[in-house]
Amino acid sequence: MKINEPEKSKKIEPTKAELEILTILWEHGPLPVRVVMQEINKIRELNYTATLKLMQLMVDKGILKRDERKMQHVYHVVEEEKKTKAHLLDKFLDTLYKGSASSLVTQLVGNKKTTKEELAKMRALLEEAERKTNH
Template sequence: MDKNKTVPTAAELELLKILWKIEPATVRKVHEAVNADHKAAYTTTLKMFQIMHEKGFVKRDESARAHVYTANYSQEQTQSSIIKDMLAKAFGGSKFDLVVRALGDSTSSDEIAEIRGLLDSLEKKTR
């Protein structure tokens, strides 16, 4: 994700999550999926896609009457961008502080074992 771009807002991220599952898609198709969870006006969804297009989060195919959208960045790229932004803003760039806060007191033994395995794997790659 371009370093000059902002990260998606919560509302934009909600639409991107839907788009990643069903893309390419028209605004109408995404709007129907949004309405399955909660009521929203079609014009609101349309305006959000226009804004996301201006920000560079989505691409728009204008060759048909109904514009077809695809995400400009993968879910993984977007998640990485959000984490980098949060890391810089909330944790002063400290990955350690981020992990400590994320794990907190509610981490299960199974999750700890999975994380330990991941850390071991990452450590082997850096050797």
């Protein structure tokens, strides 16, 4: 039995900066540090050394893996996007809305940024969910 096993079963919660990197890797797939840095620099300035250090810390935490087979190390995400987002959403819902999905939806619907198209999608999703629970 490995000493680190319980630690690995713990859910890792990425920081805001780590989420930026995860989002880039989910969108583009495995990438070297320089390309990740270029993508981040479209949003905010971050130099190569800071990007590399952040990604190395993410490897240490078990969020990323590094492929060292080539000269340029390529990083990829360990856990799939859907799982990570589901975990973060559950935590967000529990923390800010006391676990109430309807409170979250009420907040979203009342948000001035919600478009008619988004409301129509939400309505369709709610209708589909209701159909599934009735069968």
